[in-house]
Amino acid sequence: MIRTALTALLSHWRRHPMQLAMLLLGLALATALWSGVQAINAEARAAYDRAATILGQDRLDRLEPASGTSLTTADFAALRQAGWPVSPVLEGRTVTGLRVLGVEPLTLPRDAATAGLPGLSSDRLTDFLRGRIALVAAETLARPEVAAALEGVAATAAPDLPPMTILADIGLAERLLDRPGEISAFLIDPSRPLPGPVPIGLTLQAPAADDGLARLTGSFHLNLTAFGVLAFAVGLFIVHAAIGLAFEQRRGVMRTLRALGVPAWTLAALVMAELLALALIAGLIGVGLGYALAAALLPDVAATLGGLYGAAVPGTLELRPGWTLAGLAMAAGGTLAAGAQGIWQLMRLPPLASAAPQAWAAATATTRRWQALAGLALLLATVLALVAGTGLWTGFAVLAGLLLGAALILPAALAAGLAAVAKRAKGVLAQWFWADARHQIPGLSLALMALLLALAANVGVGTMVASFRATFTGWLDQRLASELYLTAGSPAEAAALRAWITPRVDAVLPIVFAEVPLSGQPGEVFGVADHATYRDHWPLLSALPDVWDLLARGEAALINEQLARRAGLDLGMILDLPGGPLPVAGVYSDYGNPAPQVMLGFDTFTRRFPDVEVTRFALRLPSADAESFATRIRQEFALPDTALIDQAGIKAFSLKVFERTFAVTGALNVLTLGVAATAILTSLLTLADRRLPQLAPVWAMGLTRRRLALLDLARTLVLALGTAVLALPLGLALAWVLLAVVNVEAFGWRLPMKAFPGDWLKLAVTALVAALGAGLIPALRLMRRQPAELMRVFANER
């Protein structure tokens, strides 16, 4: 019985291959976008985990210097003599951005061992101790930066190391970082007892579950996941439409099977098994497409994470079981969710039910009204959540509420709009055109909802990115006011450079900084000179009237927006800092940096952080002379290119990081729009046969197939345009939520929202192009319909 019933059910797909293709395509695309995003997230998280476990950071206590001081080999010797089971570590970055970890293998605790590190009995230990070999992450072994940094040193692959990281003997690390005699921290061997209390000037740090990267980048990955969910939801519209139609068209077969003795639950189980099998096929295709998508997007994401957070993520992708299985599970879950209504109805199908189509997607006016009321209620709840809630999840809940609420309102809004236009229509064709367009809404509503979501996401993210770009470029101009930025290799070189440069330029402004925990997070304190460069240009969001005088006199500090928001600090409030608290005199914008930051006057800084050497300078000179002067300094001091960067170079780099940051969201946006266009195409193709009885009489009364096809295409365009008109306010609302809620929670900064009417026109064109792409094939098919097909309408009951 089961085999016979299944054969009858499956024969539907053989007779409707296009419907089957659309179902598989919709599900595969939805799964692909979701899996692609998850694959990227999984790859990044794996990289963070590797970074977190390196040298046993997740298991070992550390002794670190108190804020603003540094450790030396003398400290190491003193601690060892006092019986402290410590091993020194030197940690830093080369000018090319490579992370260098220097260890002392003879005292390194066993828990800190990394695969590939030579054992004490190994012959290679001597080479390692002498700095002849260094360990490098396998995937970055061949990178030119690594080869350049390790000139004369044999690089050996170490699978446990994160990308762009070099593990070397501490002596070699000192050379690579040009920090002779320095130590960053001491690792404590847990197998041996501690001789006494922590010495003065040192702090005992408990092992961290992560090195802060996972936390810092969490918002970025959450944003990506939100996009993945949105794309998946848009894809499910296609699946829902295709499954709904399949249920409707097979209603007769199902009724017959029930009448012939197949129990309702058997039929439901068969349909469920059929759907799961289809989900598995589509899911596998989707996971494959997702892998390709992630592989294409990962280099941009890796560059973003590197530029924004300093996180090293490999640009290559691994097929991981986690996201692969999750993708398949999403495909299966999504399919069952899309088919749940049909299966529920099937369970309750009486054997004598009518086989007449029940207009599978035909929402009556009453249904539409209730749907719209539910949408309005949801929007109201969203506004309440916005007023009452806080946190990133509230932001995403508001985004979801806005999208779902607007989607529910869409059919009623379109119907009302078309009814209003129809009332004003004069000619008979115009009246029919508008009335028929209204008549199409129930059948196309799911696809139009998908288009609404995709377009609104496009406007929202587009407005956010464009607002960000406009603000960011202006901000860069303010922030990077100096013509040249110089980084010396050592304090001695810095002194020589300063002496040579000072008489040749308008001003040499030292830049010093120290890494200090601020408001419970890793942060930075900068020291800046009292100069017009800062007084005239610095991007202050709010400040006391005499802010620069207060800063110069060491009576106040400036803080970045991130710190102000996270710590709830405002002008005049007191900020805890190493060396004593200071009031806040100003808050400045600091886009592109997720970490808290404080600015002090130069003298105040050097008093509080006496060990910090001055190796960086901003140079002021006529901008026309900057290039030639840079060439002169390079020649005079044989400086590498990276030591001297001009303003334009930094701006170009910053803008490049910025563009890459949004390249991923841009790509996902376009793909989501593509999925929505596919949803319309699916609906139009599956509705094409249902349309014939509506179009054939008009053809019989004297309208050519060509004209009917053009009108049908125009109808699709009108519906898409109507959807775009509604997507605009929704998209702007999304942009506001992204800028004022999500970004503030995720990154700590709020950007002014700007309007870009040119982009709105682009949105209308995009909607029309998507609709044209989707409507063209059904229109051509209608145009080429044989008269016999149309005439059959008059002979057969439909």
Place this chain on the structure above:
Amino acid sequence: MVLTVEGVSKHYETADGQVQVLSGVSLTLAPGESLALTGESGSGKSTLLHLSAGLDTADAGQIVIGGTSLSRLDDAGRAALRRVRIGLVFQHYNLIPSLNAGANLAFQARLAGRHDPDWAAYLADALGLASLLHRYPEQLSGGQQQRVAIGRALAVRPDLILADEPTGNLDEATGDTVLALMLSLVAEAKAALLMVTHSERLAARLDRRLHLAGGRILS
């Protein structure tokens, strides 16, 4: 003559091969005349009706409507002729679901630019539809829908009305009423009527009758 059909043949390709539906069929229809076309299922009645309406083209022979040969017209020309000079009534009414009864009734006349509100109102009244014009097809009974379809065909004041089993979906009493209405209004409009029917009883109520069998006219 309103309609002249001369030696018309038509075949269709099917999965089982070629099926000859009409073979050398000829007939004429004068103004004001009504002709019943009877025959078994598959005898070619509907095909002949569709060819006469210019919905499809014949393989051989010619069809002339009011002096215009359909074979000389392209798709757009045939559509224009249908719009202005032919009224079609189908067994399943085929009303436009997105328009109400009033708009459906006036639809073809307005398409043809021949809408006469008084004539449309008269037809609605005569067909008993005056109080139903605001309703949509799904809100009408089968008999009411068929009356709207008849009104639609007559509203354009066509030279020729082609009706394909117009009462086939109605019960006998309703069918009789609808046919009586159609015949009186056709006479009033001075149009010619070609009606396909299975029913000998209904065929007997028309001026003439032809019987099709195997794609040929027997009588």
